[in-house]
Amino acid sequence: MTLFRDDGIVLRTQKLGEADRIITLLTRGHGRVRAVARGVRRTKSKFGARLEPFSHVDVQFFARGSELVGRSLPLCTQSETIAPYGGAIVTDYGRYTAGTAMLETAERFADHEGEPAVQQYLLLVGGLRTLASGQYPPHLVLDAFLLRSLAVNGYAPSFGDCARCGMPGPNRFFSVAAGGVVCGECRVPGSVVPSSEAIALLSALLTGDWATATACEARYVREGSGLVAAYLQWHLERGLRSLRYVEN
Numbered sequence: 219m220t221l222f223r224d225d226g227i228v229l230r231t232q233k234l235g236e237a238d239r240i241i242t243l244l245t246r247g248h249g250r251v252r253a254v255a256r257g258v259r260r261t262k263s264k265f266g267a268r269l270e271p272f273s274h275v276d277v278q279f280f281a282r283g284s285e286l287v288g289r290s291l292p293l294c295t296q297s298e299t300i301a302p303y304g305g306a307i308v309t310d311y312g313r314y315t316a317g318t319a320m321l322e323t324a325e326r327f328a329d330h331e332g333e334p335a336v337q338q339y340l341l342l343v344g345g346l347r348t349l350a351s352g353q354y355p356p357h358l359v360l361d362a363f364l365l366r367s368l369a370v371n372g373y374a375p376s377f378g379d380c381a382r383c384g385m386p387g388p389n390r391f392f393s394v395a396a397g398g399v400v401c402g403e404c405r406v407p408g409s410v411v412p413s414s415e416a417i418a419l420l421s422a423l424l425t426g427d428w429a430t431a432t433a434c435e436a437r438y439v440r441e442g443s444g445l446v447a448a449y450l451q452w453h454l455e456r457g458l459r460s461l462r463y464v465e466n
Contacts, residue, residue: 220281224248225300227342228273229325233259241269241294242325243277244342249335250328253279255294268297272304272317272346306350313349316356319460320345320363326454327371337370357439357464358431361446362423369424373397373453377421380404388414392445394452416441 226245234240237259243251255269268275276299281292307313324342328335345363349356368374376398378387389399391409399417400409415438422430423442434442451457 221278221295222248222281223276223278224251225274225276226251226339227321227324227346228269228271228275229321230271231269239269240291243275244324244328244335244339245277246336246339250325251279251292253277253292253294255297268299269294270304271321272302272307272350273299274301274303274343274346276300301347303346303350306352307346310352310356312356313352315460315463316360317346317349319360319458319464320349322458322460323364323367323450326458327367338367341366341370354428354432357443358423358428360464361420361443362426362431364446364450365420365424368450368453373449375420375424375449377417377424388417392417394445394449410445412441412445413438416445420445 224245224247226243229242229244229250231242232240234254237257239255239258241253241255243253245251258269275297277294278296279292280295303317307317320342324338328338341363345359348354349359365375375381378389378399379385380387380389380399380401381393381397382400382404385401385403387399389401390411391400391402391405392398392412393400393406393409395408396404396406400406415434419431419434419438419442422428422434447457447461
């Protein structure tokens with residue numbers, strides 16, 4: 219029998235029985251963890267409200283040896299709030315839909331232990347903190363998070379040099395299959411010709427140049443979001459259900 223602690227972000231919850239829940243978290247040290255929280259749906263539960271989506275929590279788990287290797291779920295026995303990002307996110311539709319897409323993306327990418335899961339965890343914490351602050355438009359925060367999630371998982375798109383031959387940019391064509399912008403010689407079927415402004419926006423979001431990103435016109439923001447969604451769908455092999463509800 220083992221007790222272990224970790225801090226993580228609650229990704230989603232599922233009802234179990236009459237009073238319990240299955241909590242899915244993205245943790246710093248153990249990647250994605252699914253655990254049972256007993257009695258959290260009762261009105262007298264001491265920590266049920268802490269285990270809601272978007273919450274950044276410090277959690278203690280209790281597991282038998284077989285549970286550590288995935289045969290059954292560990293128990294969540296204690297929970298302390300680190301940052302209640304949900305309070306600022308769920309009251310605003312734009313933030314809520316963007317945040318839901320961020321949680322779904324993180325869960326899809328972080329399905330095992332390892333360095334990418336650690337980076338994905340840190341990226342999610344930073345993304346939710348920025349989203350909750352309201353400092354930048356939610357759809358820009360989401361696109362930045364999606365691009366950086368792709369990057370930390372080995373799918374960083376190129377927005378300057380040709381993704382195939384390395385020819386210095388600017389390059390006219392964009393191909394999700396090729397990995398970003400491509401030159402005329404490397405152009406593949408299905409390539410599109412996006413505006414230079416949309417490409418500049420996506421490059422700014424990937425690198426954290428918020429001054430450039432927030433100054434971009436709405437039509438280029440919409441164009442850039444379409445490219446991000448197509449690129450993400452290609453590498454995840456299916457789209458995110460939550461993206462359809464995102465305001466843009």
